[in-house]
Amino acid sequence: MMDSPLSTHLAFTLGPVPISTTVLTTWGIMAALAAAAWAVTRRLTMRPGTAQACLELVVETIQGQIHDTMHTASTLFLPLIGTLFLFILAANWSSMVPGIEPPTAKIETDAALALIVFLSVVGFGIQARGLGGYLRSFAYPNLFLVPMNLLEQFTRTFALVVRLFGNVMSGVFIIAILLSLVGLLVPVPLMALELLTGAVQAYIFAVLAMVFISGAIEEKPSDAAQQQEDTAS
Amino acid sequence: MIEIASIIAAAFAVSFGAIGPALGQGRSVAAALDAIARQPEAANVISRTLFVGLAMIETTAIYCLVVSLLLLFANPFRG
Numbered sequence: 001m002m003d004s005p006l007s008t009h010l011a012f013t014l015g016p017v018p019i020s021t022t023v024l025t026t027w028g029i030m031a032a033l034a035a036a037a038w039a040v041t042r043r044l045t046m047r048p049g050t051a052q053a054c055l056e057l058v059v060e061t062i063q064g065q066i067h068d069t070m071h072t073a074s075t076l077f078l079p080l081i082g083t084l085f086l087f088i089l090a091a092n093w094s095s096m097v098p099g100i101e102p103p104t105a106k107i108e109t110d111a112a113l114a115l116i117v118f119l120s121v122v123g124f125g126i127q128a129r130g131l132g133g134y135l136r137s138f139a140y141p142n143l144f145l146v147p148m149n150l151l152e153q154f155t156r157t158f159a160l161v162v163r164l165f166g167n168v169m170s171g172v173f174i175i176a177i178l179l180s181l182v183g184l185l186v187p188v189p190l191m192a193l194e195l196l197t198g199a200v201q202a203y204i205f206a207v208l209a210m211v212f213i214s215g216a217i218e219e220k221p222s223d224a225a226q227q228q229e230d231t232a233s
Numbered sequence: 234m235i236e237i238a239s240i241i242a243a244a245f246a247v248s249f250g251a252i253g254p255a256l257g258q259g260r261s262v263a264a265a266l267d268a269i270a271r272q273p274e275a276a277n278v279i280s281r282t283l284f285v286g287l288a289m290i291e292t293t294a295i296y297c298l299v300v301s302l303l304l305l306f307a308n309p310f311r312g
Contacts, residue, residue, distance in 0.1 A: 004306035068281070159292050166295030204288040207281070 005049075005169045008106060025101045029090050058086075062206075068205060070214040077213060080120055085115065085206040092168055092198025095175075096191065105169040107161065114160040117209045118153070125216030134216070160208060167201050243301035247251050250297025257290045 008020040040051045048056060062082045067073060088104060095102040103109040125134040138149045171194040178187040265283040269276045303309075 005302060006307055065281075068278075162299055163267060163288060163292050163295055165293075166298050170295075170298060200284065201288075207285050208288070211285070 005105065005173060006107065008108070009159075021101070022103045022106045022109060025094065025100055026091070026109060029087065029094060029103065033086060033090055065207070066210060069210045073215070077124075077210070079131075081118075081206050081210055084116070085202050086211055088113065088164070088202040088205050089199060092202055093195065095168075095172055095194060095198075097204045101172065102168055104164055105172045107165045107169075110165045113164070113205070114157050117160060117212060118157045121212045121216045124213050128217035137216070156208075156212065159231075160205065164201055167197055171197055189197055234309055235308070235310055239304040242279070243304040244302070246297045246301040248301075251294050254290050254294040261286055261290065 008022055010022050011019050011021045013019065037146050040055045059078070059082065062085060063075065066077055066081055070077065091102050091104045091109070093102075094100050095105070104113075123136075125137070128134075129137065137145060140149075171190075175187045175190055175194065176189060178182055259285065265279050268279050272279075
């Protein structure tokens, strides 16, 4: 019988707090990302070397995606979206390291990431429109849709969790099943597919976070449409 | 008995739950390819929207997968 994908393995206990292997892997990825970022940004020059050029490429690509999706030139969202994307990408691809199970294949990690998105949607919404304005946005287009809009907040967060969990976990699971059935080299194409899936899922998580946040901060569609009509006429 | 029923139900959940999303994704990819063929300069916007849409459609299949996993590994009726 295989291990349930919903269970976690205990690595050690830190006093009264049990630490699972998932948390340990997450810490490792966080430390690796932070160390890489620290090491690359120590000597920033106007004439970038190889490492700095690569870093600038990554940052500019993410900023370009934010600009395209949210239609804002603001760099306010770059730290959040960039960190989410890079962390999920690193976590998904960590399954390529032998013996490491990606933290995103456990539902708790995905729930924590989606909770960050949920809270930042509320936070950015209140920051952009004020508490009253944000609450009024739930009553758009009319008051009867308040329960639907409230429900949507939770279902889409839940969908974020389940999407990332299901994709990453099913990839890991299939590779494990194939390994136990046919042996060494057969799962290699599937692992290549897993690289692609991991990148796409990280991208989609970041894009959906952008879409949710821009939906919370933008003007009502009627106002925007009205303005467009005004400028057109 | 409950184990057998759970395994059969899990297999049915995944197999039938994959049909709808597969058809939907096929339609959306076909429409996106059509649009890119007509307007190659809009390929970036179209493919970004396509990816987000595919992720949305795929969620339904993933729900079925999670339901089948719950049946197999965290069955509430197995006592």
